[in-house]
Amino acid sequence: MNTEIEKYLTEFEGIDVEGESFIAEVIKEVDFSFPQDYVDFLSEFNGGEGPIGENSYLILWSANDLLPNNTGYDFESFAPGYFVIGQDAADTAYAIKKSDGMIYEFGFLANLETDPVKFCGSTFAEFIKYLYDA
Numbered sequence: 001m002n003t004e005i006e007k008y009l010t011e012f013e014g015i016d017v018e019g020e021s022f023i024a025e026v027i028k029e030v031d032f033s034f035p036q037d038y039v040d041f042l043s044e045f046n047g048g049e050g051p052i053g054e055n056s057y058l059i060l061w062s063a064n065d066l067l068p069n070n071t072g073y074d075f076e077s078f079a080p081g082y083f084v085i086g087q088d089a090a091d092t093a094y095a096i097k098k099s100d101g102m103i104y105e106f107g108f109l110a111n112l113e114t115d116p117v118k119f120c121g122s123t124f125a126e127f128i129k130y131l132y133d134a
Contacts, residue, residue, distance in 0.1 A: 002037055004125045008052055008132040014045030015062050023063045030067075030083060032098035038085070038124035047086070053132035058094075060086035079112050094120065094127070103127040 023042050027034060047062035061069055066085065070076070075084050075095070082095035082104065091108045103120045106112060121127035 002040065002125055005037065005041065005128050008128045009050070012045075012048055012050035012052065012058070014048035016046065026063050026066055030098075032083065032096070033101055034096065035101050035103075035124045038096070041124060052128065053134060056131040056134050057089040058086060058131055059089070060094075073108075078110070079106065082106075082112075 023039065023046070027039065041060075042063050045060075047060045047065070049059040050057070052058050061084075066083075070084055073084070075082060075093075079093070079095065081098050083098055084093045084095040085103075086094045087108070088094075092105050093108050094103060094105050096103055100122075102122045103124065103126075104117050105120050106117045107115060110117075120130045
């Protein structure tokens with residue numbers, strides 16, 4: 001894995017990888033491109049959770065939860081154009097913006113027409129560093 005990412009995930013607990021073929025299926029099903037370093041992360045850890053830095057906690061959904069969670073929570077109705085990949089330990093969602101592949105955060109119940117969306121990184125590595133430094 002990217003050593004830039006690895007140094008920030010020292011306490012992060014990954015999920016057992018269920019095979020790269022499943023990750024490839026998820027990639028095939030979405031209508032945008034995942035950042036390559038996020039795909040690499042999924043291939044190695046397949047999601048997981050844990051503290052990042054002194055003030056952040058991150059839950060990244062496994063590849064097999066990505067599609068069902070995005071559909072089940074109906075993110076497209078209140079966060080059109082975003083694909084949620086995880087959350088913090090409270091009410092913040094982390095999502096990839098489909099149009100540019102960058103990662104943002106917003107409240108799970110946010111109205112994205114009126115509530116702020118915060119930029120977290122143009123790559124998965126930048127996103128992890130952003131959380132670590134928060």
